[in-house]
Amino acid sequence: MPIKLHDFQQEVVNKFFKSGSLLCVLPTGTGKTVVALEIIRRLKEQYGNKTKCLIVVPANLRSNFVDTIRKFQLKLNAEIIQKVSQLDQAYRTKTILVISYDFMRLYALKLLRYKWTLIVADEVHYAKNRQTKNFAVLYQLRLNSRHFLGLTASPIANTPEEFFTILIIVTGDRSIFAEGMQLIKYMEIGRKDPTWWEKLKATLTGRRPRSKKGELIPIGIKDIEAFRRLVGRWVYIPHYSKIEKLGTRPKVKSFVVRVDLDDFETKAYKYALRKIPRQDLKDLKEGTITNARLRQIKNIIMACQQTLLSPDYIYEYEERGQEGVEQSNISLFRPGSKIKAVAKFLKQTGEKTIVFSSFLRFGARLANHYFNKLGIKSREYSGAVKPQERKEIIKQFEEGDLQVICLTGAGQEGMNLPSCKNVFFLNLPWHGEILRQVVGRALRITSKNPFVRMFWLFAYTKDGQETIDLWLSNLIKRKDIIRNAIFAALQETTANVSVQLPSYEGPRPKSKRKPDTVLGINYPR
Template structure:
């Protein structure tokens, strides 16, 4: 039968009981048991025969409100499809796409840089958190946001060479991202390929600043090496293209770039010019003075921070804003209102007329509430010039119950034979210091330090003529290069006495003291994990041999082990693994050992920062123990141990984190070390000189802390930011694994029902095999967009194990594994396909929810959801939720969001709603919610227009300054070439100036275009929801 009454061939129809289920009438029908069944095509491989009485035509021009008024309600899956698709497009500004996407623990402060980065008009930020708070993780969160929001493809990480493998491992283990470690030659090849095919090249590359910086000698035509070629290519690309080569550059340990005259700084500057976004990571942005911070900010934005005087002027302005914000935030009582008014009156130009007026209106109402104080202080903070460039978090601000450090100094005395050897060799070394050079002094100190670490290990080292390079660098930071110094070192192998190594080992008093400490710890807790640190490789090897012979279960790690050390750490961390790890601080660099709470310093490093690094391996976020125990083995017979123990107790390093004292320590540590071998000094003189140096160190440290305290609020307004992050977490404003699972399941059920989706073992793991038609269409998508993440789902003839929760661990399997998140190509394809089928969406739902976690009164609610979209220099896109009991007052925005999200996640379709709901009363409540939404949207639109105008004006000024800076640099070069008589190449550089001016015109045209904003509110969904039984 070709047609039936009321329905034509091809008519779009839906189920009366489930209006969200829409299909097309094929024209075929049949009579069964007196009922007419129509053949309805709901999608590929989904054709069903439905009773005619259960179907109705889909009206051609039916609005969302028409559906509501006529009671054509779908269910929670219809609502889920709309909200999840909107969320997974990757462009909502009030959703964290990096949250819940990694195998990491949630800490609110780690999303502060993400929030700042999203809101930043420049895409450049200095992350200056203290050691141990997770700067690496924070920076990768930013990368994940860029992948989701902008389809970012190319990331370059620049770090010290010793940290390259740590970065590679963190990306793999925590974020399932593959990265490649490259040198200058390989990096150049990757970038050249990216320049040729930008849309087809995706990578994460890791390199060291030492390996790519081009010194002046590298530019010599006779020695033009890969570093110079790389920097030359980057300079050329910075001028030729409007689209940067890189989406993001991350520079770790950026404080090494604080001198703007170095090759490292210049190389970092060239990288900045070739990247759309830039992150600098440094735990020490402020050290001896503000100039360190200025140079880092200059690297971020040379146009804004062109000279130190301007920086200081901005600091003065900033301090006024800080004072006003702090007065409002912390002391906004009636007594403080006069002070606020005075600040506003004297600084209205700095604060801004509009904001000053808003503050004045607020305080005229009387005492301000907590929410008003936080919001006003945040708005003031947004006027802070530095706030957009810096994120600073300190441990004391974010860790409520900080780990207590419990130090214990374990003293021992030499045997008579040990003391004889020590005293004799000490005098020998001091006598040798008479003909010292600067470096050989440190060699002598290193010899002395070896004895302090372990007499048997030191004398074996000397006997075997082992190299001293590692110890000089690891312990004293000295690089051995000069031939004369090497000659002096060789002379020091000729000791004035014979040493009985067997006797020294048999009666090693320091080792016996170590055993004495270890045994009760392991008897009390047989699975205890203990870390023994030493700065000297010889000592580490000696202890490993002795402890192994005495029956202790142990492993060792040293610098230069690469990936092997991570495998060793994994075995050490296991419950049934070894009890003891012996390591140098260099070996443990980049290793997280917070599963242990006991360290033993077999010797003390000469630099306190090395000791802080040791303790920092276990005193970091994730340490489960309330206390960590620090044992320091010290010999009362040696001047070195007495001085160092006193020094470390003075700066309180064993009881609390000292931050970073690298710059402060420099010369003071050198003085302490050199005094130890000065033959003109007695031990009493040495201790007195040490006391003077320690006092100087203490004073310098106090000054540094005062500077830090004064500057800290310059970096951000924490209350507002942390509140926004906590809201995002509690309201689940991130892509939850359940969202992606539901999206995938609903999509394939609707359009490709031949696809196999089978639960594997864990709730977030599925075996997926696409249907032939799905494979063809997904393959076409991948070929077109060239996604940054590889997938085999469209190619594999076998099932793929898909893991939707990043925290899920899978035992070894032969199955091919893919981790599915918001940026996986499968999800991006589904979102794109859903957007092509807007007519299949049903925006009205009736939901029944029984959910005890919601602290809301049971009842029947009306809800409304609206999408706010605004485009200018930056785009804003936010979903807003509204709900109210029918005939009652609206819920808060947060409660509305919780109710509606819980509805589509955990609710069921409410079939008999009409037995409980007066649709006219529900519609009145809906109208009220819609009025509220449009009023709030109007304020949003006004704020966006004002903010966009401000940003565009700043971008115009920035573009002008950038062009002026580049032109000035080229003109300086032309002047030098004219003086040198190199006339032939001058026209090339004049052409560069013309090109820069052309680029400025293009930029100005772009800015002018974005000055005109576009904004629109879009109604997404509405419906009714029954909460409770």
């Protein structure tokens, strides 16, 4: 019996059978798993018992497909493969084999011995780098299968190379990478050209050479029609209005919350900031820092971010090093003003909330410890939490009295939290896809709320100076330029596929009006 699909989900199925293989880019919480299973069901009708499907997923999502099969009572035999000894028997008797990316890398040669009707790569952006084994193995598996389906909400995080790398796997054709990159338009940024944003200086090459001025960053597409002819057949991205028509998926209300640091926090932050070379700091503020240079000072920037979460971090790091920091007792460190501001909000509202940080000890774990100390029921959800315990945390959040989940990158994918009303970012990640993935935990078709609030916490020093939070937000917007250009170029898409990032360019002029409040928290107008 076929699954009852929404219109945009049916479009995915139709396009798959028209092209034979497909990259399906759907926003989080819109039923990618259901779409994949409907495609498998129809393939089984076509090929009968000879249908053999391999589903590759992140380890923490292995049970999702099996659970969905049970939920819809589909006549599909599936088995989760955790040991290589299961493979032969499962291949002979089952229609669907579910494995993790880790298993795929370890037993690649064994998997390549089998012929597959369909390879499904859930969260296919795990293979967006051509230098990784994920890409190499998945590409070989694709050549050994009749069809391929890639599922993701984040095909581009930093550069268009990631998008075309995924398309190599989808099409099984390496030439699509070079042809696609020739259609990308660039501009040059660097120290000697601080007005690059206004000039939009473009080049005519598809490569990314370095120059004395800086580097070339992608900003758009030279020939829209040629781009559509090249990749349009292989990619499906729904028009955002089709998702809105459902009426059950909440909208996002985005806010920027200004957090003023006290004297001690300001002193600690400025001490950490002094470690960034002067010219790099200037380029970071102006938005002209190159990606290559950004990678070189990444550890210093991360130290500044963690100092804004706890002013004790930088002094502990200086004294004991990173290894010593990892072994330290988190209860001995004081939380920063950001964590205290979120705690105040949680106390006043009592609403279900996600608090995200890229950092474990001086982010999610410190916040979780502080919230529980204040009597706010909170749990940490990170890579250190066992799979069974993760399920218990989600159940407590959805059905019980758990108010807060303190989340790290381990919870970016696969979590369904439809009762969540608020998402706080203690620190900004390095690209917008993480923002969209985290907020997507609450943006489900089955959501219980008409909207979800997303809060960016921007710290300001005691003397009113902006911090690294604002500079990184501008970096995120810069990286989103090419993502939006590629999405807008394809027929079914608009630029805003998932979450509209809040627009904020620094402190507003002083006004006699009192600042607006969002449930007890002041934020700039």
